Amino acid sequence: MLKTLIEAFALISTWEVIIAMFAASVYGLVIGSLPGLSATMATALLVPVTFYLSPIAAIATIVAASSMAIFSGDIPGALLRIPGTPASAAYADEAYAMTRKGQAELALGAGVWFSAVGGIAGVLSLMILAPPLAEIALSFSTFEYFWLALLGLMCATLVARSSPVKAIAGMFLGLLVSCIGIENPGGVPRFTFGLTDLFGGIEPIPALVGVFAVAQVMRAMLTPEPPPLPRRKFGSIMAGQWKLTKKYHWQMTRGNIVGIIIGVLPGAGADMAAWVSYAMSKRFSKEPEKFGTGHVEGLVEAGASNNASIASGWVPSLLFGIPGDTIAAIAIGVLYMKGLNPGPTLFTEKASSMYAIYLMFIIANIMMIPLGIAMIRIAAYILLAPRSAIMPVIMLCCAVGSFAIGNNMFGVVTVAAFGIIGYVMEANGYPVAAMVLGIVMGTMVEQAFVTSLIKSDGSILPFFERPVAAILAAMAIGALLWPVMVWVWRKMKPVQTAAATSR
Amino acid sequence: MRLPDSVTGSFLVVLGAAAAYGGYILPPVPGQPVGPNVFPLVIGSGLALCGLAIVFGIGHSFEEEEELIPLEDGQVAAAPPPQGKFEGKLYGLRALLPPALLLFYVVAADRLGFIITAALMVYVTSTALGAKWKLALPLAALSPFAIHLIFGKLLRVPLPAGLLPTPW
Numbered sequence: 138m139l140k141t142l143i144e145a146f147a148l149i150s151t152w153e154v155i156i157a158m159f160a161a162s163v164y165g166l167v168i169g170s171l172p173g174l175s176a177t178m179a180t181a182l183l184v185p186v187t188f189y190l191s192p193i194a195a196i197a198t199i200v201a202a203s204s205m206a207i208f209s210g211d212i213p214g215a216l217l218r219i220p221g222t223p224a225s226a227a228y229a230d231e232a233y234a235m236t237r238k239g240q241a242e243l244a245l246g247a248g249v250w251f252s253a254v255g256g257i258a259g260v261l262s263l264m265i266l267a268p269p270l271a272e273i274a275l276s277f278s279t280f281e282y283f284w285l286a287l288l289g290l291m292c293a294t295l296v297a298r299s300s301p302v303k304a305i306a307g308m309f310l311g312l313l314v315s316c317i318g319i320e321n322p323g324g325v326p327r328f329t330f331g332l333t334d335l336f337g338g339i340e341p342i343p344a345l346v347g348v349f350a351v352a353q354v355m356r357a358m359l360t361p362e363p364p365p366l367p368r369r370k371f372g373s374i375m376a377g378q379w380k381l382t383k384k385y386h387w388q389m390t391r392g393n394i395v396g397i398i399i400g401v402l403p404g405a406g407a408d409m410a411a412w413v414s415y416a417m418s419k420r421f422s423k424e425p426e427k428f429g430t431g432h433v434e435g436l437v438e439a440g441a442s443n444n445a446s447i448a449s450g451w452v453p454s455l456l457f458g459i460p461g462d463t464i465a466a467i468a469i470g471v472l473y474m475k476g477l478n479p480g481p482t483l484f485t486e487k488a489s490s491m492y493a494i495y496l497m498f499i500i501a502n503i504m505m506i507p508l509g510i511a512m513i514r515i516a517a518y519i520l521l522a523p524r525s526a527i528m529p530v531i532m533l534c535c536a537v538g539s540f541a542i543g544n545n546m547f548g549v550v551t552v553a554a555f556g557i558i559g560y561v562m563e564a565n566g567y568p569v570a571a572m573v574l575g576i577v578m579g580t581m582v583e584q585a586f587v588t589s590l591i592k593s594d595g596s597i598l599p600f601f602e603r604p605v606a607a608i609l610a611a612m613a614i615g616a617l618l619w620p621v622m623v624w625v626w627r628k629m630k631p632v633q634t635a636a637a638t639s640r
Numbered sequence: 641m642r643l644p645d646s647v648t649g650s651f652l653v654v655l656g657a658a659a660a661y662g663g664y665i666l667p668p669v670p671g672q673p674v675g676p677n678v679f680p681l682v683i684g685s686g687l688a689l690c691g692l693a694i695v696f697g698i699g700h701s702f703e704e705e706e707e708l709i710p711l712e713d714g715q716v717a718a719a720p721p722p723q724g725k726f727e728g729k730l731y732g733l734r735a736l737l738p739p740a741l742l743l744f745y746v747v748a749a750d751r752l753g754f755i756i757t758a759a760l761m762v763y764v765t766s767t768a769l770g771a772k773w774k775l776a777l778p779l780a781a782l783s784p785f786a787i788h789l790i791f792g793k794l795l796r797v798p799l800p801a802g803l804l805p806t807p808w
Contacts, residue, residue, distance in 0.1 A: 189795045302698055306652055306690035312683045313659055323669045323676035328662060351742065355735040358768060525771035526779055529762040532738060533787050536745045536761070537754075541797040546746045553742035560735060565648050583679045590674045624698065 145492030149500075154194045158497065161198035162205045162504055166512045167519055169206030171527060172219045172363045173356075176206035176407070177463045178349045182531070184342050184471060185538035192475035193493050199471060200494065201501045203464045204256050207407050207444055208509055211248035212516045215241060219363050224407035224443045227415040234431035242372045243381075247436050249509035250378040251389060255441035256502035258393035259400065259448030264495050266401070266452050267484065273605075274456055274481035279592065280600055282457070283585040284609035286578055289459040291616035293404025293574045304571045307562060311575020312582065314339050320580065322587045334547040341576050342470050343539040343551040348569050349463070350535050351556025354528050356563075362524050374510050385437045388418055392438035396445030401452050404574050406462025407443040414442035448498050455479050455491070458581055463570050466577045645694050652691030660684025737768055753802015754792070758784035 148154070161183065168179035180203050187195035210222030214229035215236050225232075235244040277285070294304035317328045318338025329335040382389065392414045399410040418438035419428045428435055450461030451468065458479035460466035472479055477490060484491055512519075539548035559569050593599040601607045663680025741761045749757045763780035771779070791797040 185791070185797075186795065300694075302690055302693045306687060306694065309656070309683050309687040309690060310652075313655075313680070313687065316659070316663075316680050316683065321676040321679070322674070323667070325667060325676055327666060327676055327680065328659070351738050354738045354765070358734045358737060359732065362770065523771065523775070525766045525769035526775060528769055529765040529779060530783050530787070532741065532761055532765050533758050533783060536742055536758075537787055537791045537797065537799065540799075541791060541795065544798060546749070549742055549746045553739035553746075556739045556742070557736070561643075564642050565645075567648070586682075587674055587678060590678065591672065595673050 141488045141492055144489035145496055148193050148489060148493040149197070149496055151191075151194075153191060154197050154497075157190055157194040158197045158201045158501065158504075161201040162501065162508055165202030165205030166209040166508060168202075169209035170212045170221045170512065170516055170519060171522070172213050172217070172221055173353060173524070174527070174531070175222045175349065175353070176203050176210065176224065177345075177467070178353060178531075179203070179206045180464050180467045181342070181346045181349050182534050182538060184346070184467060185541040187471050188474070188541065192477055193490065193497075195471055195475055196468070196477075196494055197497050199464075199468050200497045201504075204252075204444065204447055204498070204501045205505060205508070207447055208248060208252040208505055209512055211252070211440065212245065212513060213363075213520060215244045215248065216516065217363060217520075222408075224411050226408065227411040228436050228439045231415075231429060231431065231435050234429065235433065235436075236431075238431045240431065240433075242374050243377055243433060244431075244436060245371075245513050246374040246376070246378050247381060247433055248440050249506055249513070250375065250382070251392070251437050251440040252444040252509070253502045253505045254382075254389065255393055255396055255444035256448060256505065257499060258441070259397060259445035260495055260498040260502070262397040262401075262445070262449045263452055263455075263498070266449075267455060267491070270452070270456055271481040271484040277481075277605070278603065279585045279588040280603060280606040281609060283582070283589050283600070284606055284613050285457060286459060286582045286585055288609055288613040288616060289403035289453065289457075290571075290574060290578065290582070291613055292402045293568075293571045294616075299566050299568050303565075303567045307567045307569070307571035308575045310562075310567075311572035311577075312579045314344065314572075314576050315579020315583070321583065334545075334550075337543075339551060339576070340542060340548065341573075342467070342542055343548045344555045344576055345463075345467055345470075345573060346535055346539055347552040347555025348559030348573060350531060351552055352559035352563060352569075354532055354535075355556060355560045357524060357528050371514060374513060375506075381433060381437060385434055388434060388438040389441045391417065391421075392441035393445045396442035397449040399442075400446030400449030400461050403453055403459050403461055404463075404570055405446075406450060406464065406570070407446045410446040411439040411443040415439040444502075451494070455483060455494075456481055458578070460574060460577055463573055466573050469577060645697060649691045649694030649696075652694065653688045654691075656684045656686070656688030656691055658684070659687065734768060738765065741765065749802070750800050751802060753804050754788060754799040755784045755804045756802065758787065 164183070165176070165179055168174045169176055180199055183198055183202055187198055190198065206222060207224050210220055210225035211232065212221060214220040214225040215232035218229055218233035220226040220229040232244045232248070235241065290308050294301050294308055315338070317335055319326050319336050320338055321327050326336060395414050395417060396410040399405045399413060415435045415438065418435040419425050422428065422434055424432070446462065447464065450465040453459040453461050454465040454469050456479065458469055460469055469479055477483060477487060535552050536549050539552040540546060542548050562569050562572065589600065601610055659680050663677045663684060666675070666677040668677060669675035741764060745757055745761060759780040762783050763776050766776040766779055788799060792799045
């Protein structure tokens with residue numbers, strides 16, 4: 138244990154890792170604070186750069202950039218009422234109301250402080266949950282993996298803030314995309330239409346860059362530019378945060394726990410965690426009437442929650458290769474490329490790398506406090522950059538980055554195509570995250586499914602025979618039937634009330 | 641690009657059916673009951689069923705309307721100035737500009753070289769987003785070199801030189 142910890146320290150205390158982490162932190166803070174550029178997009182655009190780094194440095198950049206971007210989305214939320222990332226949307230109104238009351242420092246300070254605390258709580262959950270789960274996961278066979286993957290896919294559709302049918306359709310679309318290529322049980326070209334470029338299948342990373350970055354530039358073409366930030370002088374940012382921590386320690390803990398749980402659920406990420414925690418805070422508050430008028434309580438809970446979900450999203454990613462959120466989906470792609478294939482054996486064979494990941498998360502969250510304060514002070518200047526100067530550079534990064542992944546132009550075509558797909562899906566209420574999950578997990582789902590079918594020799598019984606498999610199966614089928622039940626129940630209710638009133 | 645549910649749903653039905661059929665005609669692995677054909681068959685059928693459900697409006701009641709943040713009294717909605725005759729329907733097509741430019745990059749980069757293609761992309765994107773030439777021109781002149789420095793020089797991505805090779 139101690140030896141692995143020392144090894145982990147040695148792994149992260151190289152100049153490459155330190156510089157990569159610092160640069161990625163600054164990058165994450167800037168991208169997160171610009172409205173319209175989300176944390177997922179920041180991470181997706183980082184991937185081509187990670188190719189050229191050592192495995193630990195590559196993961197360091199993703200850890201640092203995603204944690205910072207989730208915090209810095211609070212800055213324009215509080216100052217402009219425009220959330221920098223979707224994860225800050227839940228409480229942008231509240232934070233802005235505080236700014237108008239002259240409490241901008243308190244709102245932004247709460248953002249930094251409770252984000253850092255939440256991030257560290259998330260890491261602790263990763264450290265505590267992952268090893269015992271890895272023990273259990275070691276005895277999993279393909280049947281368990283099949284049900285687990287199905288459960289993961291179903292979770293993503295359950296938590297989508299959209300129609301579950303559309304979410305399931307999005308997930309199927311993603312799975313269909315993963316069918317393309319010759320990497321299938323028969324090794325035959327499937328859905329390649331004779332194009333050699335499609336033989337290798339659709340790489341998840343260009344697809345993600347297209348869906349998150351190009352689609353965003355496309356949306357920017359049709360939406361008005363956000364207003365410039367008024368210059369303002371800030372007082373002490375951290376003043377009063379310790380008092381808030383003591384006063385709202387229960388809300389903070391609850392936010393952390395909710396964030397961790399939502400992070401672990403596949404497909405549900407920081408934005409979901411913030412919405413749920415903000416609503417919960419309002420529901421259980423002693424003074425709910427103050428919410429919406431610039432009350433810090435909801436900010437504390439939701440800020441603690443969205444950052445906690447970032448680290449805990451890595452739990453299913455590292456263990457099973459099932460992404461806990463869209464950022465973790467990108468991280469999985471990088472893990473595979475760097476030879477750290479997700480799976481329970483990662484915790485025994487590459488224990489020092491795992492410890493290095495924990496350490497990097499902790500360091501990133503501690504670094505967030507000074508860097509975050511600096512960012513708040515210079516935010517007014519960064520937000521002066523017009524969108525028409527940033528978006529073209531993002532476009533160039535998309536083109537070059539997707540080319541760099543395989544050094545072929547087909548990557549750029551993929552990015553363009555998925556930009557359109559992502560844009561059309563989003564505009565019509567199909568959750569993009571569900572499709573992303575399908576693309577990332579497709580190969581694994583198919584492998585588990587087909588291997589299980591071959592093993593069971595056509596019988597369906599072995600899918601339910603093993604105890605863990607049976608439990609997972611029950612949960613997955615329950616998740617599948619849940620929307621149907623809610624739908625039936627909603628259909629029944631108006632009938633009942635109509636019957637009651639007619640009487 | 642907001643299409644009626646019946647259109648997107650029907651599209652999914654067709655796509656799902658095509659995928660299922662495409663899976664069905666794949667050659668099976670000799671001597672084995674399941675092969676590469678099973679998964680697309682399942683996925684395609686599922687997709688087609690979802691499409692049908694969407695056409696019939698099942699699950700529509702779950703959809704939440706997007707919560708728009710209302711503007712403050714002082715803030716005037718900065719409506720994008722529709723350019724001359726490109727008002728109305730064609731305005732929506734502007735969204736297709738980014739993917740079109742990426743495809744342009746695919747076609748032109750090898751012949752024109754990275755710097756020239758990238759400069760054109762930046763200039764067009766920037767102008768389309770409302771930048772004046774005072775911003776768009778310097779940006780188009782400088783940013784390709786910056787990107788080339790990072791990706792081409794530091795990360796050694798083989799970017800095409802074309803007509804205008806970089807000085808390094």
